[in-house]
Amino acid sequence: MIEFHQVFKRYEGGHEALKGVSFALANGEMAFLTGHSGAGKSTLLKLIALMERPTRGQVILDGQNISQVKDRHIPYHRRKIGMIFQDHRLLFDRSVYDNVALPLVIAGVSDRDIPKRVRAALDKVGLLNKEKQLPIQLSGGEQQRVGIARAVVNKPPLLLADEPTGNLDPELSAEIMKLFEQFQQVGVSVLIASHDLGLIARMKHPVLTLKDGRTIRNELAEAEFDG
Amino acid sequence: MAKTVHKGHSATTAKVSLLDRIKMALSLHKKNSVSTLLDILRQPANSLMTILVLAIALALPSAFYVFSQNAKAVSGSWNGGVQMALFLKDNTTEQATQELMQKLNLRPEFDQVTLVSKQQALEEFKSSSGFGDALEYLDDNPLPAMLVLTPSSEVATPSQAQVLVDELQQERIVDVAQMDMQWVQKYHAMLDMAQKIGSFVSILLAMAVLLIVGNTIRLAILNRREEIQVIKLVGATDGFIRRPFLYTGFWYGLIAALLAALMVNIVIAVLRGSASTLAELYSSGFSLMGLAPSHTLSLLAFGAGLGLIGAWISVNKHLRDIQPN
Ligand SMILES: Nc1ncnc2c1ncn2[C@@H]1O[C@H](COP(=O)(O)OP(=O)(O)O)[C@@H](O)[C@H]1O
Ligand SMILES: [Mg+2]
Numbered sequence: 001m002i003e004f005h006q007v008f009k010r011y012e013g014g015h016e017a018l019k020g021v022s023f024a025l026a027n028g029e030m031a032f033l034t035g036h037s038g039a040g041k042s043t044l045l046k047l048i049a050l051m052e053r054p055t056r057g058q059v060i061l062d063g064q065n066i067s068q069v070k071d072r073h074i075p076y077h078r079r080k081i082g083m084i085f086q087d088h089r090l091l092f093d094r095s096v097y098d099n100v101a102l103p104l105v106i107a108g109v110s111d112r113d114i115p116k117r118v119r120a121a122l123d124k125v126g127l128l129n130k131e132k133q134l135p136i137q138l139s140g141g142e143q144q145r146v147g148i149a150r151a152v153v154n155k156p157p158l159l160l161a162d163e164p165t166g167n168l169d170p171e172l173s174a175e176i177m178k179l180f181e182q183f184q185q186v187g188v189s190v191l192i193a194s195h196d197l198g199l200i201a202r203m204k205h206p207v208l209t210l211k212d213g214r215t216i217r218n219e220l221a222e223a224e225f226d227g
Numbered sequence: 228m229a230k231t232v233h234k235g236h237s238a239t240t241a242k243v244s245l246l247d248r249i250k251m252a253l254s255l256h257k258k259n260s261v262s263t264l265l266d267i268l269r270q271p272a273n274s275l276m277t278i279l280v281l282a283i284a285l286a287l288p289s290a291f292y293v294f295s296q297n298a299k300a301v302s303g304s305w306n307g308g309v310q311m312a313l314f315l316k317d318n319t320t321e322q323a324t325q326e327l328m329q330k331l332n333l334r335p336e337f338d339q340v341t342l343v344s345k346q347q348a349l350e351e352f353k354s355s356s357g358f359g360d361a362l363e364y365l366d367d368n369p370l371p372a373m374l375v376l377t378p379s380s381e382v383a384t385p386s387q388a389q390v391l392v393d394e395l396q397q398e399r400i401v402d403v404a405q406m407d408m409q410w411v412q413k414y415h416a417m418l419d420m421a422q423k424i425g426s427f428v429s430i431l432l433a434m435a436v437l438l439i440v441g442n443t444i445r446l447a448i449l450n451r452r453e454e455i456q457v458i459k460l461v462g463a464t465d466g467f468i469r470r471p472f473l474y475t476g477f478w479y480g481l482i483a484a485l486l487a488a489l490m491v492n493i494v495i496a497v498l499r500g501s502a503s504t505l506a507e508l509y510s511s512g513f514s515l516m517g518l519a520p521s522h523t524l525s526l527l528a529f530g531a532g533l534g535l536i537g538a539w540i541s542v543n544k545h546l547r548d549i550q551p552n
Pocket of ligand 2: 162
């Protein structure tokens with residue numbers, strides 16, 4: 001699904017956030033990305049979603065070198081990826097239903113199909129009865145589940161989550177992680193950045209550990225043709 | 228790399244038929260246009276000031292246009308009253324005079340050619356000036372014979388008349404060719420200048436409309452900065468994000484133009500009474516014209532177009548700066 005080949009990322013201002021990262025995440029695999037704060041986890045995810053471009057190296061998504069994706073095609077690229085954030089990034093003046101429907105509206109799904117797909121997604125995260133509420137009326141864990149429903153409603157083959165349980169207590173965190181496992185079980189590839197080592201240890205998934213932009217431990221496959 | 232089980236599902240979004248895509252695009256346009264209009268109408272306090280300023284900026288050139296149209300109509304109705312006079316040289320023979328009269332009579336530019344002989348000129352002068360007795364003491368009649376020409380409707384403008392006068396001046400027996408039209412010429416020259424100033428001011432005001440709409444849209448974009456970032460993250464194209472802002476600009480322009488048309492017509496209705504009194508005094512058939520329906524339509528199109536363009540410029544300038552992080 002994803003391959004990184006000797007990827008470097010230097011931000012404007014000179015800070016080098018990634019220094020030669022290589023790994024491969026297979027189709028349908030779920031993995032964790034960990035490391036201390038500032039290690040480069042968010043940067044790595046942003047490169048996949050083309051929120052940033054690598055300075056050097058190659059990022060391959062589904063067999064395609066994404067440096068070839070032109071700026072104006074980035075929206076279509078992002079529709080293949082469901083993204084989940086620590087701060088949820090919901091639209092707070094719109095209902096839960098409208099938030100989840102957003103990717104479908106953007107992708108031009110017909111009005112006829114939207115309701116049943118939104119309800120299917122809300123059903124999966126257990127929020128079917130909250131569709132009319134505003135995000136502000138929900139708890140932190142529920143808001144995060146709305147974020148997940150929005151990420152999966154378009155059935156993308158890849159989910160990226162950046163600290164999805166950062167603000168949640170252990171019990172809710174475990175529930176969210178179980179949700180991700182359910183998506184993996186139906187074939188979705190999942191990459192989760194988290195520094196919650198205890199939680200990661202309890203789940204049996206490969207871990208990629210970064211430190212200061214370098215891979216210090218890789219339980220995933222190495223990218224092919226790469227050391 | 229093998230396809231995921233899920234890939235099959237995700238493809239459903241990509242395989243929407245062309246007809247469905249068109250239907251969706253239309254339905255998005257409908258939603259965007261209606262919701263942006265409702266946004267403006269629902270919060271009139273927010274948009275009222277902007278729309279009023281826009282309406283005034285549009286009303287000024289329209290009012291100016293209406294008045295210059297009226298001014299032209301006025302000078303048009305006065306043009307017909309203009310006459311030319313050809314003062315003939317003193318030694319002109321009767322025959323030469325008759326020849327010239329015949330020649331002029333044949334030309335379509337003149338409705339009427341009248342001869343005022345030396346004798347007639349003298350009589351007229353006597354009766355109208357009150358100096359009649361004084362003239363008795365002159366041996367000679369000092370007044371020249373003259374031909375009075377009434378131009379036909381073919382001579383529509385002062386400059387055309389001037390060309391004729393210049394030409395007639397070249398006639399052998401004509402001493403001086405004159406047109407009692409100087410004031411019309413001055414009037415036209417002033418009208419010309421006023422029109423140039425008016426066009427210049429109109430261009431400035433159109434630019435003001437662009438800037439005002441552009442700035443309003445800029446604020447709207449900045450207000451929704453986070454929302455824009457989020458919808459970019461979930462795969463919105465620039466076109467999708469741009470559309471509601473373009474509609475907002477369009478509505479601002481259109482509503483302002485409607486108000487402007489209303490303002491101009493109210494002003495004209497108020498002025499119509501005094502204008503007709505004035506026209507009666509000058510026994511002119513002139514009556515003040517309002518904005519014709521076709522001009523009202525142009526004004527609406529112009530306003531909506533400016534709103535759209537202003538929004539377009541602003542959106543292109545500011546959307547690019549907003550990227551998700
Ligand atoms: N937009 C940016 N400009 C400059 N430096 C950045 C930017 N984003 C992140 N960084 C720096 O890159 C490093 C890695 O950041 P990040 O990928 O966010 O780490 P993590 O998510 O693991 O905490 C940090 O030192 C951070 O300060
Ligand atoms: Mg981070």
